[in-house]
Amino acid sequence: MELKYTRKNVYKEADGKELEKIYDFAEDYKRFLDNSKTERDAAVTARAIAEENGFKPFSFKEKLKAGDKRYFINRHKNVFLISVGTEDVSEDGVRIMVAHVDSPRLDLKPNPMYEDSGLCYLKTHYYGGIKKYQWTATPLALHGVVMLRGGERKEICVGEDESDPIFYITDILPHLGQEQSAKPLGKAIDGESLNAVIGGLPAVGEDGEDDKEAVKTAVLNLLNKKYGITEIDFQCSELCFVPAGRARDVGFDGALISAYGHDDKVCAYPEMRAIFDCNSSHTVIAVFADKEEVGSDGTTGMQSRVISDVIDTIAYSFGANPIEVRFNSKCISADVTAGYDPAYASAFEKRNSTFVSCGAAVSKYTGARGKSSTNDAPAEFMGWLRDVFEDNGVFWQTGELGAVDVGGGGTVAKYIANLGIDTVDVGVPVLSMHAPYELISKADVYSLYKACLAFIK
Ligand code: MN
Ligand code: MN
Numbered sequence: 001m002e003l004k005y006t007r008k009n010v011y012k013e014a015d016g017k018e019l020e021k022i023y024d025f026a027e028d029y030k031r032f033l034d035n036s037k038t039e040r041d042a043a044v045t046a047r048a049i050a051e052e053n054g055f056k057p058f059s060f061k062e063k064l065k066a067g068d069k070r071y072f073i074n075r076h077k078n079v080f081l082i083s084v085g086t087e088d089v090s091e092d093g094v095r096i097m098v099a100h101v102d103s104p105r106l107d108l109k110p111n112p113m114y115e116d117s118g119l120c121y122l123k124t125h126y127y128g129g130i131k132k133y134q135w136t137a138t139p140l141a142l143h144g145v146v147m148l149r150g151g152e153r154k155e156i157c158v159g160e161d162e163s164d165p166i167f168y169i170t171d172i173l174p175h176l177g178q179e180q181s182a183k184p185l186g187k188a189i190d191g192e193s194l195n196a197v198i199g200g201l202p203a204v205g206e207d208g209e210d211d212k213e214a215v216k217t218a219v220l221n222l223l224n225k226k227y228g229i230t231e232i233d234f235q236c237s238e239l240c241f242v243p244a245g246r247a248r249d250v251g252f253d254g255a256l257i258s259a260y261g262h263d264d265k266v267c268a269y270p271e272m273r274a275i276f277d278c279n280s281s282h283t284v285i286a287v288f289a290d291k292e293e294v295g296s297d298g299t300t301g302m303q304s305r306v307i308s309d310v311i312d313t314i315a316y317s318f319g320a321n322p323i324e325v326r327f328n329s330k331c332i333s334a335d336v337t338a339g340y341d342p343a344y345a346s347a348f349e350k351r352n353s354t355f356v357s358c359g360a361a362v363s364k365y366t367g368a369r370g371k372s373s374t375n376d377a378p379a380e381f382m383g384w385l386r387d388v389f390e391d392n393g394v395f396w397q398t399g400e401l402g403a404v405d406v407g408g409g410g411t412v413a414k415y416i417a418n419l420g421i422d423t424v425d426v427g428v429p430v431l432s433m434h435a436p437y438e439l440i441s442k443a444d445v446y447s448l449y450k451a452c453l454a455f456i457k
Contacts, residue, residue: 007358010395010443011255025273025449026257026442030247032269033259034160037242038143039077039290039300041157042101042265046079046272046288047071053276058082060309064317072310076145077102078300079288080310081272085281090320093328094283094311095456096421097274098302098412099267099335100292103260104128104434106135106194106241108144112234113198115216120199122167124241125191128293129434132189135241136171138436140196144239146229154227159244166244167196196241243436255357255442262438264292266428266445267334274452283314284456292335292412302412308419323420330381331423332455333413334448336440337361338401339429349403354429356440359395359447363425366401368408375417377424385424385455392454395447396426426451 014022036042050071058070064084072080079101085092106124114121122142126132141159148154159166171189172180180188202214203221211217223229247259268288275286291301298304308322311329315322339361340353354361364382367374389396401409417423428448431439 007355007397008395009355009357010359010441010447011357013395014443022442022446023254025446026249028273029266029269029445030257030259033247033261033265036101036265036268037103037141037160037261038105038240039100039102039288040145040238041143042268042288043073043076043079046081047073049272049276050081055081058310058313060313062313062317064314074306075300077290078304078306079286080307081275081286082310082314083275083280083284084314084317085283087281087283088320089283089314089318089325091328092282093325093330093421094285094314095280096285096287096307096329096331096416097271097452097455098287098289098307098331098333098416099271100264100289100302100412101268102128102290102293103242103263103265104130104293106130106140106196108234108237108239108241110235113216113220113231115213118200118202118215119197120213120215120219121195122198122241123192124194124196126194127240131185131435132191132194133171133185134436135194136169136189138169139166139244140168140241141244142167142239143242144237146227146233146237146239148228148233152228154229156227156239167198167241169194169196245437250439256439257442257445258437258439260436260438262428262430262440263336263433264334264427266336266430266440267448270445270449271332271334271452273449274456278453278456280456282456285310289412296412296415302415307416326420329421330384330455331413331416331421332426332452333375333411333416333423334452335411335413335425335427336430336433337363337399337425337427338409338433339431339440340399341431347402347406349400352398352400353402354397354399356429356431357443358397358429359444360389360397360451361427361429361444362396362398363401363427364398366408366410366413366425368410369405372408373410373414375414375423375425377413377417378422381422381424385426388454389451392450392457394451394454395443396451399429426455 058072
């Protein structure tokens, strides 16, 4: 018996074999990340891996039976992976793991295109909590879909291939930046100045003559040739700029990974791998949620009825009462938390922070001020989960998101808990959260994978 609690560093505890597993898992994770920058990309990736693993499309009409593996892609942006177990769902409920696959980024405005001073631009409206200054003077890629007249759907992804062009938002040079430098950080870059350069070659000849927007004309011509797009089609599109780089190892030892969108793909990937790798006797649902960064509203966010509808469908398949199924269900809300950053120590309370490389991060509650707007997981459920983790050798730690009254944050945990399902936040500590490139430890993403396996086993 250990009388005193001490947080353990996973890398210190791991033997050579475990270390190899940690680094191998990180390679798979990086591949997933690079192919899953937006929720739509993540849904495409998840579907492909689900099919490889023998999962079949789900239907609300279907009568499911033990052993069935299903995937349900809700409107291209929200994924449900379902593995039906042998246990009685009335008594056992379902084991749910939810992570979100949307990340902060720059969405295009509905009427985004204009020309000024010989350059063509796309205007953006930022999505989620960003520090605007981090998005200037950095390579950007364009991802998304455009609906053409008549229902044809065009997928666009430019800036990821080495041979692709990238897009670029300018910043003022320091020589002329005195006024900007005197502003508070949050005001230094205006939201309306986040316009990306997408062209500079004017149309010539017949097209360009007397054309005050000859560059815009030429770019529209290019887009029309390649995708069949005309300007009005932007109004029926979902396009966004994301950082153009790939996931990279950080440090001489490669212990960490820097990438766009760890929040929250660093949780989505482990929960997905867990449902594929574990043939559980429980009925398990792994969810990739959309819209978390903007409040979880809409048809693809976790405030939508859809998750309840999926549970109802499972319940009805076995003639069970869905109310009873939900009441007996358990959920891990898998989302990142703010890891302790010694460079910004005053934002944290060290005893109650999570630390990089110390394992899966359990947060009993999130919220702000006096625990406002949180699911505060019951002690009984925390106790159950602690036993599960410790029985299965899961490295885990606990902490709050920052010191009291410094700020705060929330996750989808409360929306699942509001359905009457025991829920707790379990995730990965992140440094520079919501920056174009965030930082995590390979040890932690692997620990979360082990936590997910233990939870559904
Ligand atoms: Mn998150
Ligand atoms: Mn976030």
